[in-house]
Amino acid sequence: MLESIHPLTTEERAALRRLIFQDAVALISLVLIVITISGLTYLLFHSFKDHELELAHRWRRRGEVALAKGDPNVAIDALRSALAYQPNRTTEIELAEALAKAGRIHEAVAYFNTLRDSEPGSGIINLQLARLAARQNQQALAIHYYQTALDGTWEGDGYDRRRDVRLELSQYLISRHDFGRARTQLLIAAGNAPNEPAVLLKIAGMLEQCESPADALQIYRTLAKQREPSWQALAGAGRTAYQLGQFMLALQYLDRALYARAFSTQPATEQTAIRAMQSTTAQILALYPSTDLTIRERARRILHNVAIARTRFNSCEAPIAALATAAPTTPATPNSSPLLPPAIQANPLQQANQVSAKSLAARWAKVPKYPSLFRLEQNPQMEQTLMQLVYDTELDAATRCGPPQGNDALLYRIAQAPNAVEQR
């Protein structure tokens, strides 16, 4: 640093020594100053950082409390303040949720989209976007986000969260009357949760909502086989078996539900519904000519059913016959006959119904007015023919003459799936 080409004089050497000393002192002073300022800056910095953390925690707590209390606008301000002091993914998601709850959908969507840009596979972010899309009636987008959430990453209880998302997606599909896709999702969910009664119960209930009682019944029956089955499982099994026309099975479960201890704790409407269902099922089974019955009893029930159906046919036949007499070849026009039920008038199926009615009339004409019990006992083929005539009559009359009442209603239920009645 201090080299010189020419030899130095005494005065210059002294000056050089002074210069070296001064430079050394200056550099040492500089080092000391750096150390001192470092210490001061460190203290200042950390005092503020600690304060920042405290503020972030305080505002986050306030935001969460406000969110829980259903005050999203307060939560938004608080969570924004928390984020200003300490950026945090959980707080960001909470803020977006608060925005959504406050009805600031566009802001929430934009916020979640930005979060998704940085973490496209996040389950929770995609789920929130799915909910927002659902709120905005964007079905395709909602389903896309739900699906991405299902395939996405979840922290901690990923298994449970994915199942919940699947159930939420199913519920959304049910609300959109997309029962086919909802059923698929529910069956996957059921397959993934074989040992969770509460979840299975919920899935079965949702399967009922998406008009898939057979699948629901299967789950209910599985649950009902447990050592201490829940009342909901028994009632569900009874209800779905009843819907499917499996009355023998329905009666079993409905009886168990009725006599279960939990029955009395159920809401009154629920109790009444189960009682009514059990009573109807019992009446249906009292009419049904089961193969388990004695031949005589079976023949007696068939004759009873024939009498009921004949009455129903006759009461329903009169307006049809009148119509056929009045205009046998002319197609019916609207209001052409006040005797016909409004549903039938102007119905394109009217002619077909007339044809069906004529065919039924022909079949009834072949049936003796008072069939012999003895002959019936001897002729199983005749039993079948008569019961088929009963079922066809009830089904036909229900479409032509309005909903059946009393025993007709019971026979109508059997007629819908006669082979299911004794299925177990």
Place this chain on the structure above:
Amino acid sequence: MSHSSDSARPSFSLGDIARDRLRIGSIDIQKLAPTRDERLFLVLSIFIGILSGLLVVAFRVAIEWIKVLLLGSAPHPGQYRLIFMPAGMGLVVAALVMWLFPGARGSGVNQTKAALYVYNGYISFKTVMGKFLTSALALGSGHSLGPEDPSLQIGAGVASVIARRLRMSRQRLRLFAPIGAAAGLAAAFNAPISAVLFVIEEVIGSWSAAVLGSIVLAAISSVVVARLFWGAEPMFHVPTVELRDPRELLAYAVLGVIGGFVAVIFATTLGYLRPRLRNLPRWTLICQPALAGLLVGAIGFFGFPQVMGVGYGVIDQAMHAEFTWQVLFALAFLKLLATTMSFSSGTPGGMFAPTLFIGAMLGAAVGTFEKLFFPHLAGSVGSYALVGMGVLFAGFLRVPLTSVFMVLEVSGNYSIILPVILSNTIAYLISRSLQPVPIFEVFSHQDGLHLPSMEEQRDEVHLHIEDALRPVDVPILNGSDTLAKASQTFASSGFDTLLVKMWDQNWYALTREELTGLEALQKPETTLEVAVRKDRIPELYPDLPLDSALPCFARWRVLPIQNRATHGTLEGILTERDVLDRYQER
């Protein structure tokens, strides 16, 4: 000269001080230790970087502390202190600037530039302290300004103080200001490359190899210190940008156009208002920051507290798409208004952060709008906000190179470079064509200073030797030819000068007078190689600056201009008359 420039100017002769400090007693330090300055220069650059980094960290923390203390931990509309605090602190700051720290007024960029070009690198310690204190109070109380330009001046001031203490030579003393400026800015931005480029583009105004190494060293040192405190994370977190569709570049181009026009509006408003407020009676100067504070506070009180203070948090919120496009446009407009008032009133504080804020809001607004109406084309809102920051930086501050690197550094995201270059270039060109004088230059002209700038250099047309070149029309002889042949050639050609090509491909221009003298002393058969003087014409090439030829005419009448690829081959010749004629043609 305006108030600040007067007050910033020291009351003693810096030349005298510099001369005094170069001596120990009667002995010249330069003579005693000629390489001392050069060696200390690099060591001190590191010290300057470290100290600047520490001071900038302390400065930023001080701003945050003051903000929490004065405005509360979560300012929101309807709080009366949002109005009173900026106004009250405006009065305090104005008093401090007027009576205690006159050098602290303004942003700090022009003051640093003036220190470099006018005051031999002198920035007083008092100015450093004043800048720290007044800027921290102003920004902490909510004035709509930024901490980067003050950081730059604080760094430059630290450098100046250290260099003076170490008795550096006047030339070195001058160079220390930009070194400190780069260190201060680098720490404030956590972006060393941008800081170096900004200091070169805006403070030094030219590419100077002499100081580049030290600037880089200081900037990196300060960033290392800053990162020890803030961490190595970039200032803003933006997801990787993917251009889903080339048509998305159209949206970025639109952003460039909007940013260019907004930059012009911003610059024009500032350029108009600042001198008018400063020319008001002196007593009003103490009220102006308070009134500006009142306006900024009112904006916050009535619904937009985001406009107050530095606003990095709000930029981050915009990047995370927390606002609708209508709110974003409103924030951009209100920030422009608030910053214009705060800065024109003379409140100490910088223009960087507000520029970034406005740019980010515009960018996010364009991004949000596109996402809403053209969802299949839109990238993330954050990337638009980021590009918007660069756009306004390029258009308003007119530092295109810095603007590109600033965006890349503050985001740590290099995938965004294509949209950034496109938008910045558009904004820069629009701004440059509508507002020929850059804003910092406008401010320095308003202060009575005319400092060099890189923008001036960009406008300059540099002449080269090839612009004045003419074909070889003088006779050419070889060095092996005799004096007699040279005499014959002169007689037959009528020229006063001929060129002689020597054996080593160097050239000599022989005049008729010189030949006459040689003939009197030497035999006619003597070769020219032996007869003529030993000096040769310097090698000149067509691409060299035209003025590089001028010193040669003191010795040579005609200059041969050589081809760079084929040594000894001539591209043409040049005379003094040719050069002068070419300059007069401009």
